[in-house]
């Protein structure tokens with residue numbers, strides 16, 4: 001988060017922080033898509049948000065890094081099975 005812009009007011013600083021978290025989420029999404037394209041299974045775990053000190057120590061991360069997520073990657077033991085998905089029409093508004 002050290003690369004974030006600094007604002008004098010909490011409202012804009014909060015938006016800046018949210019943008020940083022959104023950026024990390026998008027990077028993770030790209031990783032998940034790349035894993036899928038490579039034939040790997042992947043899962044997003046939010047656990048690091050609950051124990052950032054443990055994650056920083058285990059991965060020897062700089063003290064000012066905020067672990068956002070843990071992405072597990074691997075080959076499915078049984079080949080995997082497609083997950084059921086909601087229809088797109090349940091998730092988007094078409095105007």
Ligand SMILES: Cc1cc2nc3c(=O)[nH]c(=O)nc-3n(C[C@H](O)[C@H](O)[C@H](O)COP(=O)(O)O)c2cc1C
Pocket residue numbers: 043044045046047083
């Ligand atoms: C932000 C975020 C955090 C998540 N954290 C966890 C988690 O801590 N533990 C977990 O079992 N699943 C977690 N999930 C859910 C899984 O990563 C995954 O999305 C879910 O199992 C559905 O998998 P699918 O999209 O392949 O069907 C999280 C998902 C998101 C989007």
